[in-house]
Amino acid sequence: MTEWYRQGINPQGNLPYLAAYLGHRDIHSTLVYLTITQVLLQRANERFRTAETEVLRVIQGEKPWPKP
Numbered sequence: 001m002t003e004w005y006r007q008g009i010n011p012q013g014n015l016p017y018l019a020a021y022l023g024h025r026d027i028h029s030t031l032v033y034l035t036i037t038q039v040l041l042q043r044a045n046e047r048f049r050t051a052e053t054e055v056l057r058v059i060q061g062e063k064p065w066p067k068p
Contacts (some may be wrong), residue, residue, distance in 0.1 A: 001034065015030060015031075
């Protein structure tokens with residue numbers, strides 16, 4: 001998951017693939033095995049802060065930034 005964050009990939013969208021790869025029926029069984037680490041928490045925080053800026057722009061009626 002840390003690598004997904006590093007690559008800018010949304011981990012939530014990939015959890016079903018991870019669950020299938022591990023042979024689980026759904027992501028709830030997979031979530032038991034995931035542990036939050038300091039690095040993972042930092043990556044998630046960075047992603048949130050980036051998204052937060054764009055969300056505030058939209059709420060304030062401004063156009064969102066174009067995607068790179």
